[in-house]
Each structure stands twice: as structure tokens, then as C-alpha cells.
Amino acid sequence: MTRPPHLTACHECDLLLREIDLSAEKGTVACPRCDAELYRVGRNSLERSLALTCAALVLLVIATTFPIVGLNIQGHEIETTVFGAARQLWRDDMPGVAVLLLATTVLIPLIELCALGWLLLPLHLGYRPAGFSRVFRALQLAHPWAMVEVFILGVLVSLVKLSHLADVLPGPAIWCFGALMLVLSVLSSIVDYRELWQTWEAAEA
Ligand SMILES: [Zn+2]
Known part of the structure; x- marks a missing residue:
């Protein structure tokens, strides 16, 4: 045939x-x-995508563990991380917003980056990753829900508004989220799904 x-x-x-x-x-x-x-x-998009995925994972870990912003109100300093902000939203009777914040800013970008790493690393080493098509589909489903840029925009608007009331001190996490936003944008533009499938076909089962 x-x-x-x-x-x-x-x-x-x-x-x-x-x-x-x-x-x-x-x-x-x-x-x-x-x-x-x-x-x-x-373009060697597979190697570059893998390098950017690792960079994004490191940035995501730093962005979620360090404070996003600090406030100095009449000598009283407070600072919070993204988890602290979600906890406070939950306590303030906004559980839906807290879950959305964690899902779109931390959980879904983490799932997306882990899925990409799961696909890219074995292919880079010359063998086929387990569950390639299922992970690939999960990656496509997760992608539209990663909204780090919306979070950054929201934080910047809040900082400008709060600057009239208190001294606002941007924390290390806000810079990491900014860098993460740029890395994710570059990553989504260079990941070549066609090359992934072709490498998968050529790789050892
Ligand atoms: Zn045409």
C-alpha cells in the first residue's frame, strides 16, 4: 500500500x-x-526551549518563595509572598479569588513548565518520553490559563494606588515575575510543536 x-x-x-x-x-x-x-x-528550537523552560522554573520558584511587595506605613513594615496574598484573600471571604490567584499564577505555569520539561528533556537525550500525546494535550489545555502577565499588571496598578497611602517597596518576587513573564512569552514563541513531533518520530521508543 x-x-x-x-x-x-x-x-x-x-x-x-x-x-x-x-x-x-x-x-x-x-x-x-x-x-x-x-x-x-x-533554529535548534528544542535546545533553546529546554534552556528557557529550566530558566522559567528557577524564576517561578524564586517568585513564589520571596516577598512580592513590602509596605511601610508609619514605621510599621509588612511584606507578603504570593501564598501570603492568597491566604489573606481566603481569610477575607474571597476563596474564589484566592484559588484563581494560585491557579493562574503558580499552579498552571508550574504544570505547563513541568509538562514541557517532561517532553523536551527525553527528546533532547534521544528517546521518547512516556505518555507523549497525553502530556502534549495537557500542555495545550493548560497554556491559555497561565496568566502571569495579568497578575503583574494587577500588582503594578495596586502599587501605584497604594503609593499615596504608604511607602511601597517592591520585593524580589515582583522582578522575578516580570522576568518570568518575558521568558514565558519568548518560550511560547520558540517552542516548535512540529519539531517536537518530528524529533519524537525519529527518537528511540
Ligand atoms: Zn497562504
């Missing part, structure tokens, strides 16, 4: 193209009809 030719549809104009051998190409592959970028090749 002959294998059907692999076809790729342009995401802009739906033109069907025969699959291009990415290993032979360098640079970007564009649609011949509308010139939309179909994919980039020759």
Missing part, C-alpha cells in the same frame, strides 16, 4: 502544500500564494 503524501495547509489562505523536508532547509518557509510564514527551520 502506498503512503499518502503529507500535506500542509496554509493557516492564512488554506492552500495545500506538499510537506517540505525541514532538515534540508534553513530560515523560514513561506506560503507561495499569500507569503504567510508557515514555519521556521534550523
Whole structure:
């Protein structure tokens, strides 16, 4: 039985193209009809994604363990971490907000980064990770719910408003969350799911 030719549809104009051998190409592959970028090749995206995933995990650990912000009100200093903020929200009868804060800022980014590491590290070492398709699907489901940037925006608005009432001292965690936001943005732009599947096909079972 002959294998059907692999076809790729342009995401802009739906033109069907025969699959291009990415290993032979360098640079970007564009649609011949509308010139939309179909994919980039020759970027070592797997290694770079793995490095950024490790960096993001380190930043996430620091961001959740160190204080986000400190307040100095008439000589009385208070500071809080993201867990402290969630605990306070829970005590103030806002359990839904507390759960959302922890889920979108800590738990889901952690799941997303662990899932990425689970897929990328074995592939980098040349073998197939266990449960590849299930972890891949979990990664796609988790991605829209990681909202570190919304949290950063909320904290910045609160800091500006609080600065009229007290001396506001940004903690180390706020810088780490800022860096994490940038690393996650770069990571989501360079992770090449196509390359992941191709590496998976070429790897040892
Ligand atoms: Zn096109």
C-alpha cells in the first residue's frame, strides 16, 4: 500500500502544500500564494526551549518563595509572598479569588513548565518520553490559563494606588515575575510543536 503524501495547509489562505523536508532547509518557509510564514527551520528550537523552560522554573520558584511587595506605613513594615496574598484573600471571604490567584499564577505555569520539561528533556537525550500525546494535550489545555502577565499588571496598578497611602517597596518576587513573564512569552514563541513531533518520530521508543 502506498503512503499518502503529507500535506500542509496554509493557516492564512488554506492552500495545500506538499510537506517540505525541514532538515534540508534553513530560515523560514513561506506560503507561495499569500507569503504567510508557515514555519521556521534550523533554529535548534528544542535546545533553546529546554534552556528557557529550566530558566522559567528557577524564576517561578524564586517568585513564589520571596516577598512580592513590602509596605511601610508609619514605621510599621509588612511584606507578603504570593501564598501570603492568597491566604489573606481566603481569610477575607474571597476563596474564589484566592484559588484563581494560585491557579493562574503558580499552579498552571508550574504544570505547563513541568509538562514541557517532561517532553523536551527525553527528546533532547534521544528517546521518547512516556505518555507523549497525553502530556502534549495537557500542555495545550493548560497554556491559555497561565496568566502571569495579568497578575503583574494587577500588582503594578495596586502599587501605584497604594503609593499615596504608604511607602511601597517592591520585593524580589515582583522582578522575578516580570522576568518570568518575558521568558514565558519568548518560550511560547520558540517552542516548535512540529519539531517536537518530528524529533519524537525519529527518537528511540
Ligand atoms: Zn497562504
